[in-house]
Amino acid sequence: THAKSSYSKRMPKHEARRVVPFGQKRIFDVMMDVEKYPDVLPFIKSLKIRDRSPTTVTARVSVGVGPLSFSYTCVITPMPYDAIEVNGTSGPFKKLYAKWRFQEISENETEVTCLLDSEFRSRVMELAGGQIFAHQFQHAIDVFEEHMKRQDRKNR
Numbered sequence: 001t002h003a004k005s006s007y008s009k010r011m012p013k014h015e016a017r018r019v020v021p022f023g024q025k026r027i028f029d030v031m032m033d034v035e036k037y038p039d040v041l042p043f044i045k046s047l048k049i050r051d052r053s054p055t056t057v058t059a060r061v062s063v064g065v066g067p068l069s070f071s072y073t074c075v076i077t078p079m080p081y082d083a084i085e086v087n088g089t090s091g092p093f094k095k096l097y098a099k100w101r102f103q104e105i106s107e108n109e110t111e112v113t114c115l116l117d118s119e120f121r122s123r124v125m126e127l128a129g130g131q132i133f134a135h136q137f138q139h140a141i142d143v144f145e146e147h148m149k150r151q152d153r154k155n156r
Contacts, residue, residue, distance in 0.1 A: 017112070019110070020148075024081050025081045026078075027110050030147070036047065037061075042136075042143070043063055043065045044060040044062070045064045045069070046069065057072070059074055065129070067128070067153055068125075072088050072089075075089055082103075083101045089126045092138060093120055096117075097115075098116045099111065101115075
């Protein structure tokens, strides 16, 4: 259990939800292929795996969005094939928690939910970049869907 500061109650939690035309296992596997993130997500400039265990992946991520650029370390915890959790461990965030949920609707349809709870340590960065970062993160579902459609077209 995490204690909530009074400030975090005012911070908006961001949520995006979409039904994508892909099976649950496939979208999960594509989203766990974190080494490919710099090729898929335009705001991720680099991602280096620091550690990989049977239950987690620790990665150093460099982000660039508009005038904003920063790096952070996070622990990615897959829960096949239902969810992926991301917890920031170092970098400019006071807190960084994200959860992707994958709810199977049918063999070829999955509802993907993205929850993001983040707050920069610096008030200036929060004001300058908090919404931009959240928007990019929420938009990631669309970007992954397009990436998978491109893969399918290439493989035809």
